[in-house]
Amino acid sequence: MAQIFPEFTVNDENLEEQKRKVLQQIKQNKEKIEKLLSIQNKTYENFVKPYQLMQVKLNLLFSPISHLNYVKNTPKTQEVYSSLLPVLTEYYTNLGQDERIYKAFTEIYKKEKDRLNQEQKKVLEDGIRDFELSGVNLSEYKRNKVKDINIRLSQLQNQFAQNLLDATDKYELIVEDFEDVREIPETDLEKAKTIKDGKTVYRFTLHQPSYIAFMTYCNNRQKREELYKAYVTRAPENEKILEEILSLRHEKANILGFKNYAELSLATKMAQSPQQVIDFLRELAKKSKSQAEKEYEELNRYAKKLGLEDDIQAYDFAYYSEKLKKEKFDVNDELYKPYFEKNRVIEGLFGFLNRLFKLDFEKINVPVWDPSVSVYQIYRKGKLLGRLYLDLEAREGKRDGAWMDEWITYHTDEKGNEIPPVAFIVANFSPSSEDSPSLLRPYDVETLFHEMGHALHHLLSQIKEPFVSGISGVEWDAVEFPSQFLEKFAYEPAVLKNFAFHYKTGEPLPEDMINRLKNSKNFLSALGMIRQIEFALFDMLIHLDKYTASDVQKILDKVREEVSVIKPPPYNKFQWSFSHIFAGGYAAGYYSYKWAEVLSADAYFMFVDNGLYNDELAESFYEEILTKGGSRPAMELFKNFAGREPDIDALLRLSGIKT
Structure with a gap:
């Protein structure tokens, strides 16, 4: 094996140079494709293999930019990453809709099917399917429409993620009274400690280690709800974005001959239909819900024994469940850390x-x-x-x-x-x-x-x-x-x-x-199972038709009514931060x-x-x-x-x- 690895040397200073390399590689790939298409007797080895390798080269150059934007986000990474997204989306969409490449794949598959090994056949079979799902057989007008949708979707999904990161970064909760944070473990408290106006205060954020520590150990219920509310109402500007994303996904699915985006999503998955997935999730919910309700009742009894007057709310769950776990099993995260x-x-x-x-x-x-x-x-x-x-x-x-x-x-x-x-x-x-x-x-x-x-x-x-x-x-x-x-x-x-x-x-x-x-x-565990089913069912249902942001909220409310045991407060806008499906690869696939x-x-x-x-x-x-x-x-x-x-x-x- 060639033991040569690329080194990760991309940073803010050389991002523009890396961007130039990506654009140059795209140009070279386009030229190479034309050369490959001019081959008279196309085979797997002289056409499909080099076609794959040119995409590998492009990914080698773009991945560090994408990665840096996620792990060390700066205005520069945002700028470079955002500027490349539409270019790359257009490039890949054009490839997926190129009838000449599609024809080459289908002809090579027919001609060499019996001589190819299993992995080579799978490359061609997946490729032919993906060409068809990209709209290769559509009219030019519809192909261009799909291309425009893909470019817009890539921009919207990137903006959704960026809004969420910005909202997470900019929020802070300052707690001045030590009594409110006295149960928070020393290591987390030390990280939160800061000086404001010459006085020691405690700063908590929406980043996971800080947020989780606060929600698990803060004994002030009002403060817990304050941080929880900030967390579940992050990035309200994502409401309009998710509405447009859903609209474009539905439109794209219709153009490609599918009833809805859920059907398009499942065309490349193990599950056979949206209904099969919905039935699977509802069957799991049916088998889990009674135990989840018993778990919730036990948690409520325990919380009331500790002085909570009403039922446990979403912002109480981590706090009381940690205490109950400690009492039942003598398990406390802080003892294990x-x-x-x-x-x-x-x-x-x-x-x-x-x-x-x-x-x-x-x-x-x-x-x-x-x-x-x-x-x-x-x-x-x-x-x-x-x-x-x-x-x-x-x-x-x-x-x-x-x-x-x-x-x-x-x-x-x-x-x-x-x-x-x-x-x-x-x-x-x-x-x-x-x-x-x-x-x-x-x-x-x-x-x-x-x-x-x-x-x-x-x-x-x-x-x-x-x-x-x-x-x-x-x-x-x-x-x-x-x-x-x-x-x-x-x-x-x-x-x-x-x-x-x-x-x-x-x-x-x-x-x-x-x-x-x-x-x-x-x-x-049953409460945990129900929570995941809630997310997965919501994801599948909102991709069954063209829905507005208002419709999305109604669907979420209905799903919560059907399967949830701990009902979130009305102000919970979970959908604004559901990046798995609005900025990741899990759209109509969270059930996975x-x-x-x-x-x-x-x-x-x-x-x-x-x-x-x-x-x-x-x-x-x-x-x-x-x-x-x-x-x-x-x-x-x-x-x-x-x-x-x-x-x-x-x-x-x-x-x-x-x-």
Whole structure:
């Protein structure tokens, strides 16, 4: 394998130069396409392979700009990223609508179908389908209309995300009375402490570590609601944006021959129809709701015992649930955080992956965009597989949440050389300071395992065609399968013993604390299930027709009435910050988390029931799931691994939901 990796050297100073390279690559790609189209006898090797490789080169140049805009957002990154979006969208839309390329793909497929290997056939099959979904067979007027819609959608989705980031960055809640924050853990309180007018006050923001700490431990209900209200009413300007996004998606779906955007979205997924998804979600809700109601009743009884006069509201949930969890299981995030020091957790995760999949990780020193970022090379049996960047600590100018992004996908080049993959894992864990390292909550550990599952799916691919390597070509409702599978090991006692050591004393996490954490895993799990179903059902329903912002609110209210147990206050405008569907890839696809969790829960229990470190099972998962990328349908790969269809009851078993 060629062991040459690109270095991440893009920053505010050279963004314009990087933009110039992107534009130059687009120009070169257009010229190359014309040359490829002039070939008389087109084959997979002389046409499809170089067509893929030119897109790889473009992504290699654009990804650092996109990545920087998310992790170190500045006016300059916004400007450059926003200026490139319409250019790239137009470029890709033009490709997707080019009848000549479509004709070449279809002719090569007919001519070489019996000679091509499975991954090459999948590239052509996916490509032909995507050309048709891009409107290649439409009239010129309709093709241009789709192109215009795509460009506008890319701009709107970017603006939605930017509005959300700006709103998150600019808000602060200043608390002057120590009595209001006396229950907040010392490490979080120290980070919040600041001086105003010569007096010590406490500053809290809408960034996740700060927001979560406040909502979980602030004993002043009025202040909790104040911060909660700021959080759920962020970016009101997104109301008009989401309305236009929904309108354009519906219009695009109609032009392409679909009844609605939900149908268009599912054309590339495992699920067969919107109704199938809605039925799946409602069946899950039906099986979960009675237990969720019992959990809510128990939480209410407990809160009233502590003096709460009315029922628990959305802004009370984290506060009282943390107290009840502590009382029932003696589990308190603050007791665990000293045992989950970020770097030790990373080492422990790597140790677990070494034992499970025989992977080795070597820390290296290369250019990064922030001093807190660490970089690793990944090996298996002495062979270099790829490179991984970890950017895990929260900071200003960084988009909330956690995600994995790919920079380079494993593939072979024109000469047959193997090109190793590169991935980024980004999170927003509590930042380190001069006085304290970054300490993780148990949920943060789970999040890191989850994103590592995505990274492994990308980095361990052995598929030579980039369009179906790693997570490329994987149905969207299966893409969460490896990530959810891996996260389920985060609370396993045998795994925790790899890394749960007190950062000051070096003492291992006591056995009883491990058991309590494991036992608490399904605490209020039915309420958690219902919450995810609420989001997923809302997402699918608003994509069934052309809806206004007012309609969207009504649909959300109806969904909450149908499935929610803890009803949010009327001012909650969750839709304004639902970036997964309005600025990410989950539109009419948020159900994927639960759909894929059926696969992941089933696979996880195969390991639990047959031995955690079962070499035969692990090798099968590695070979059939992690190395095959999108070269085959996900259901086929699952059945190759499990030897059977997935079992939906595994998801209920995982959540401790009894039906």
